[in-house]
Amino acid sequence: MITLFDTHPTVSEAFRKGKYVVRKTHHDFSAIPIDQAHKQNNKCVKGGGGAIGLTENPMQLLRWMISGPEET
Numbered sequence: 001m002i003t004l005f006d007t008h009p010t011v012s013e014a015f016r017k018g019k020y021v022v023r024k025t026h027h028d029f030s031a032i033p034i035d036q037a038h039k040q041n042n043k044c045v046k047g048g049g050g051a052i053g054l055t056e057n058p059m060q061l062l063r064w065m066i067s068g069p070e071e072t
Contacts, residue, residue, distance in 0.1 A: 005012040014020065021031035032040075 004015070018031060020034065022034055022037035023031045024037070
């Protein structure tokens with residue numbers, strides 16, 4: 001990370017702009033990593049029969065599928 005600016009300046013600039021975090025609030029220092037935010041969303045969906053309700057609503061199911069992680 002010390003040499004990131006010299007070796008990969010575009011990645012360094014993206015980090016400075018906060019491109020690799022999710023902000024759920026407007027409070028300073030409340031950003032979380034993207035994968036953690038995705039896990040929190042999955043927990044909300046899976047808890048209390050949430051995933052079952054999604055399968056009954058095509059638009060909600062599509063939104064949940066699109067927001068999932070990309071397979072490599």
